Amino acid sequence: MALDLKNVLKQYFGYDSFRPQQAEIITSILEEKDSLVLMPTGGGKSICFQLPAMLFPNLTLVISPLISLMKDQVDALLENGIPAAYFNSSVSAMNKEILVREAIEGKIKLLYMAPETLFQIKDTWLHQLKISMVAIDEAHCVSMWGHDFRPEYQRIGSLRAELPGVPFMALTATADKITRKDIIKQLKLKEPGFFLSSFNRPNLSLSVRAQIPKQKKVKEVLQFIEKRKGQSGIIYCLSRKETEQWSQTLVNAGLSCAYYHAGLSPEARDEVQNGFIHDDIHIICATIAFGMGIDKSNVRWVIHNNLPKNLEGYYQEIGRAGRDGLLSDTVLYYNYRDVVMLNDFIQESEFKPIYQEKINRILQYAEANTCRRRILLAYFSEHLPEDCKNCDVCLNPPEVIDGKIIAQKALSALFRTNQKIGINTCINILRGSKSMEIYENNYQEIKTYGAGTEYSFNDWQHYITQLVNLGCIEIAYDQNFHLKITEFGNEILKTNKSINLTKPQPRETLKAKKEKE
Ligand code: ADP
Ligand code: ZN
Numbered sequence: 001m002a003l004d005l006k007n008v009l010k011q012y013f014g015y016d017s018f019r020p021q022q023a024e025i026i027t028s029i030l031e032e033k034d035s036l037v038l039m040p041t042g043g044g045k046s047i048c049f050q051l052p053a054m055l056f057p058n059l060t061l062v063i064s065p066l067i068s069l070m071k072d073q074v075d076a077l078l079e080n081g082i083p084a085a086y087f088n089s090s091v092s093a094m095n096k097e098i099l100v101r102e103a104i105e106g107k108i109k110l111l112y113m114a115p116e117t118l119f120q121i122k123d124t125w126l127h128q129l130k131i132s133m134v135a136i137d138e139a140h141c142v143s144m145w146g147h148d149f150r151p152e153y154q155r156i157g158s159l160r161a162e163l164p165g166v167p168f169m170a171l172t173a174t175a176d177k178i179t180r181k182d183i184i185k186q187l188k189l190k191e192p193g194f195f196l197s198s199f200n201r202p203n204l205s206l207s208v209r210a211q212i213p214k215q216k217k218v219k220e221v222l223q224f225i226e227k228r229k230g231q232s233g234i235i236y237c238l239s240r241k242e243t244e245q246w247s248q249t250l251v252n253a254g255l256s257c258a259y260y261h262a263g264l265s266p267e268a269r270d271e272v273q274n275g276f277i278h279d280d281i282h283i284i285c286a287t288i289a290f291g292m293g294i295d296k297s298n299v300r301w302v303i304h305n306n307l308p309k310n311l312e313g314y315y316q317e318i319g320r321a322g323r324d325g326l327l328s329d330t331v332l333y334y335n336y337r338d339v340v341m342l343n344d345f346i347q348e349s350e351f352k353p354i355y356q357e358k359i360n361r362i363l364q365y366a367e368a369n370t371c372r373r374r375i376l377l378a379y380f381s382e383h384l385p386e387d388c389k390n391c392d393v394c395l396n397p398p399e400v401i402d403g404k405i406i407a408q409k410a411l412s413a414l415f416r417t418n419q420k421i422g423i424n425t426c427i428n429i430l431r432g433s434k435s436m437e438i439y440e441n442n443y444q445e446i447k448t449y450g451a452g453t454e455y456s457f458n459d460w461q462h463y464i465t466q467l468v469n470l471g472c473i474e475i476a477y478d479q480n481f482h483l484k485i486t487e488f489g490n491e492i493l494k495t496n497k498s499i500n501l502t503k504p505q506p507r508e509t510l511k512a513k514k515e516k517e
Contacts, residue, residue, distance in 0.1 A: 005018070005026060005027070005051070006018070008054060008055065009047070009051060012051065012054055012082060013047060013050070013051070013080060019043065019044040019047075020043075020197055021039065021043075021197050022044055022047055024195060025037055025169075025193075025195050026047075026048060026051050026052050028193045028195075029133060029167055030055060030056075032165070032167045033167060033193055034167055034168050034170075034192040034193070035167075035168075035169050035170070035195060036139070036169075036184060036189060036194050036195070037170065037172070038172060038173075038175055038180065038194075038196045038380075039171070039173060039195070039196075039197040040197060040198075040199050041173045041316065041319055042295075042319075043173070043197050045171045045173070048169065048171065049110075049133070049135035049169055050110065052133060053109050053110045053132075053133070054082065054109060056133055057130075057132060058106065058129075058131055058132040059103060059106070059108060059111055059131050059132060060110045060111070060131075060133050060134075061113065061118075061131055061133070062110055062111065062112045062113070062137060063112075063113055063114070063115055063118060063134065063135070063136045064112055064137040064138065065114060065115070065138050065150055066292070067088050067089070067114065069137075070086040070088065070112040070114070071090075074110075077110060082109060082110065083108050083109050083110075084108065084110040085099050085102070085103070085108050085111055085112070086111070086112035087111060087113045087117055087121075088112075088113065088117050089117065100125050103129055104125065104128045111129075114152075115150070115152040115156055118159070119152070119155055122162075126162075127162070131166055133166060133167050134159065134163065134167075134168045135168075135169045135171065136153075136156060136168065136170045136187060138172060139170035139172040139175075140172040140174055140175045140183065141153040142154055142156060142170075142182070142183055142186045142187060143175075143178075143179045143183055143186060144354065145176070145178045145179040145182050145354055146174070146175060146182075146183075146312070147174065147309070147310050149351070156186075156187055157186050157188045160188040168187060168189055168192075170183050170184075170187055170189060173316070174312040174315065174316060174380075175312075175380075176379055176381075196382070199315070199377055199380045200373070200377060200384065201322065202390060203322045203325055203326060203327050204318055204319075204321055204322050204328055204329075204330055204390075205330060205390050205391065205392075206330055206332075206373060206376070206388075206391040206392065207332070207372075207391065208331070208332045208333075208366050208368075209334075210333075210366065210367070211335045212333055212335070217305075217333055218249060221235070222249075222250075224303070224331065225250070225255060225283070228300055230282060231282065232276065232279065232282055232283070232299045232300055232301075233283050233299065233301040233303065233321075234283070234284050234285075234286060234291070234301075234302050234317075234320060234321075235283065235284070235285045235286070235302075235303045235305055236287070236288060236290075236304045236306075236317055237285060237286070237287060237305040237306060238287070238306040238338065238341060238342075239287070240261040240263050240287060242305055242306075243259040243260065243261050243286055243287055244259050244285075246285040247285040250283055250285070255282065255283060256280075256282040256283060257281065257282065257283040257284070258275065258281045258283075258284060258285075259272075259284070259286065260273070260285070260286040260287070260289065260290040261286060261287040261289055261290075276294075277294065288313060291316075291320050295323075296320070296323070297323040297324040298323075298324055298326075299320050299322065299323070299328065300321060300322070300326075300328050300329070301321055301328055301329045301331075302317060302320060302321045302328075302329075302331075303330070303331045303332075304317065304318075304330075304331070304332040304333060304334070306333070306334060306338040306341075307334035307338040307363070308332075308362060309342055309345070309355070309359065309362075310358035310359070310361070310362055311358070311361055312358075314332070314362060314365075315376060332366060334366050336475055336481065339363065340481075342359050343359065346359075361379065365379075367465070367469045368393060369398050369502050370387075370393060371384070371387040371391055371393055371394050372391040372392070372394075373387075373388035373391050373394075374387065374388065398502030398503060399502065399503040400500050400501070400502055401500070401502070401503055402498060402499075402500065402501075403463070403500055403501030404492070404498050404499055406452075406455075407463075407467055407472060407489075407492050407493075407501070408492065408493055409448060409451050409452050410426060410452075410460075410463065410467060411467075411473070411492060412447070412448045412451075412493065413426050413429045413446070414426060414484075415485060415493065416446040416447060416448055417429070417441075419482060420482055421482060422480060422481045423464055423481070423483060425437060425443075427452075427457055427460040427461065427464070428443075429443050429446065429448060429449055430452030430453075430455075430460060431450070431452055431453055431455075431457065431460065432450025432451075458504065459504050462504035463501055466501050466502065470488075471486055471488045472485070472486060472489035472492055472499070473485060473489055474486050
């Protein structure tokens, strides 16, 4: 081979070898083929277009949605002596003029641009540029199936007709199958090479805790942090208020902690972010606004206080832990109120069915009784041949039992209260509770009262949640979360049909297990 790509890598970027897939991707684009690159964050996507940009005779146009990311990349390139520039709303008019001249004269190798800027200049000077390739970063933004849809991105496809023969490279760290198909369609990629890097992060433990009451959750989290003294971690919350509440709780417990959300001033946000990066602040309680573009290698844990909107977001957020490859822990807490809240968010959206499906998928993940990593990777089209041994399900495989009697007891309690009770009341009836609510409603009179004393409150919670997941019971979100018996539930109640349930088990992480040993 005439061209030694490794030498080029060393010369311009100072690296000795390619990361997985990089050489293949670069070779393909140098042959002027379109490509779709799916590589996790930190996998090394930038080199895939930056290196060929140095070998192509003309300009490489890079389309990127975020001004801050553009600036970081261009600064890094300039530092390596590579002529690069960005063109966006933050550039002054005078500098724009200089930049345009340089780009037209071929003095720039890589020009970064936001899609909206691209279309502002489309009819003025864009056609004067000689372009060798177009790279579209964060390509999932082009698809409404992705999790960060940006309408401006959809116009990029129209660029295709104006740049005949110029190869396009679409790059993303997050795209399920439908999104990928859509990217190819929207960007009009021609028989693109598809490059999928592994998304597996075996050093991240995965665990999920369902339906944990607030007080208990706080206690658990404090214990969790206690075992990880001085280590960096992030608590993700759905609402700004919750980030502030968590932060207060942790500060009160004497921990080094701050909160972060889009309601803070840019200065305050920078301060928190820098404090975290430099280990002055150990813990950040944040909304999903936190983390984009943060390159911190020693984040040891990530906790989700709520169910995220989709698996793409969840994967990215837990992925902020353990970049250095060391064991790191992730815990996802969720309860049905999260699901209600997420559903509320999407009610008005024109993409509601898509968002709904994504919520369903993450719920399935959260409620899984099989290896979670397999489910997560399968979502990104990756097949894990074996169970991972580092998720809560693998470490404590649930024992399956015949759940017919359990199901019948719960369903009968619902039936006898005209399906007008929520999960807590149902459990209180089954366990023969002597609470006010029971006597006020005369629940002590019904036949199922006290029929389930052999199980603890938590066990019942576990069983009823499963009955919901299995489709025996539905939660009427619009009727005070009352539990309703489904058709399938009726069958279980009235026929001899059997049903398998898993036994509740305390679950622990690999690390916790190792620490004990
Ligand atoms: P992505 O865009 O996929 O999130 P980046 O392109 O920002 O990832 O790369 C992540 C990090 O890996 C950067 O610090 C980059 O310099 C480094 N990197 C990329 N390719 C290589 C390589 N071949 N060898 C060593 N480091 C690399
Ligand atoms: Zn597993």
